[in-house]
């Protein structure tokens with residue numbers, strides 16, 4: 001089988017994944033700027049890297065997963081000028097910036113738990129690493145890769161490139177094009193070169209979030225925090241750095257320049273970028289006004305939504321596309337995802353309660369082979385740059401056999417004990433552990449079982465109005481009663 005290959009944005013190729021220090025893997029993912037509620041687009045990026053984290057762990061790596069919280073330095077417009085996103089919100093709401101940070105950090109954690117993502121191993125904050133950031137600015141100044149200007153400090157791209165750096169190599173941007181695109185007017189800037197970026201900014205009097213530094217009161221540049229926190233927890237060079245595609249430039253480009261400038265090493269081995277969630281082909285974003293919140297999705301309360309969708313439906317919807325493709329939101333696609341996810345969830349529920357029973361049927365090699373092959377292809381798909389879309393298709397092949405067993409159309413003995421157990425274990429672990437898809441809405445399982453007992457009794461007594469009442473109760477919960485020849489059971493409505 002092909003071992004794990006990941007697409008590296010830096011080389012623009014799929015590469016064999018070889019960690020620097022196996023079985024340990026260091027992975028850093030840019031977390032949210034906690035000034036507002038996370039929208040569904042943000043969720044897509046975090047789900048991608050949650051799935052990668054799960055898969056790496058599943059195949060035996062010991063992953064240190066660092067995902068930061070940006071709580072200072074990210075300015076409105078993503079550039080070097082203007083208000084801090086958090087400071088601006090604090091002013092609007094007339095509260096402390098840290099109240100904004102706390103509120104939206106809490107929301108982010110709630111949303112991440114709703115989508116069944118694992119918390120990172122370390123979740124550092126930019127404000128918690130002010131000393132490290134000031135030290136990094138000092139180090140870049142002493143290497144003359146940065147200069148002070150009017151209380152701010154800028155990274156000097158020209159010097160960096162003269163010393164062998166290649167600013168633009170990640171995003172493939174050409175410096176001259178960038179210069180032509182820049183809106184800064186000659187002579188009006190504190191910068192020597194319009195492309196230089198701030199690593200420390202002097203705080204204007206109205207700026208609330210400010211710290212003492214050798215250059216006066218100010219705050220760190222947005223890109224610096226990720227360099228300092230990734231280096232601190234993962235080392236000068238580490239395995240994987242992830243984020244959304246829109247962070248390639250300038251954020252990640254600047255991280256490379258800073259890291260390389262500070263240590264003389266490219267900081268990251270594999271740069272991974274997940275593509276955007278779009279709405280009618282346009283990136284979902286707060287500023288475009290086409291974003292919606294997970295809570296609106298769960299309630300079906302946004303004008304773009306025809307109904308409510310559950311967290312696992314959405315997780316499944318996202319995993320059904322490859323992370324490097326754009327994914328367009330649509331009600332039709334989500335409805336299809338709901339159906340697909342519920343079919344798998346039914347399979348998960350029933351296989352969990354099945355165990356091997358010896359029977360009369362002879363082992364069927366074709367069926368055994370089909371199951372083994374689907375399992376193998378699941379790994380191959382995941383090893384092929386985390387192709388969850390192809391992986392999910394294999395789950396449906398396995399589901400076909402689970403359903404035949406459930407409906408008594410196939411005896412376990414036809415699969416043989418080994419293949420039966422392989423089918424059961426693989427289906428459960430692929431779905432729950434690797435893809436993070438769990439059963440939903442089954443907290444009241446004992447009550448459902450009790451109601452089914454009543455259903456059977458009422459049915460025997462021909463009290464059909466009561467039977468119908470119980471049926472409609474199940475329906476209202478998104479469940480269905482399966483009245484089969486050999487048994488009566490409940491299932492998620494597909």
Ligand code: AMP
Nearest residue numbers: 032033041042044045243244276277284
């Ligand atoms: P932010 O809070 O804006 O810094 O974004 C947090 C993460 O969400 C970043 O990795 C972004 O690249 C990512 N992101 C933002 N919008 C989208 C979108 N429409 N689709 C996928 N990822 C996104």
Ligand code: ZN
Nearest residue numbers: 030031226251
């Ligand atoms: Zn970052």
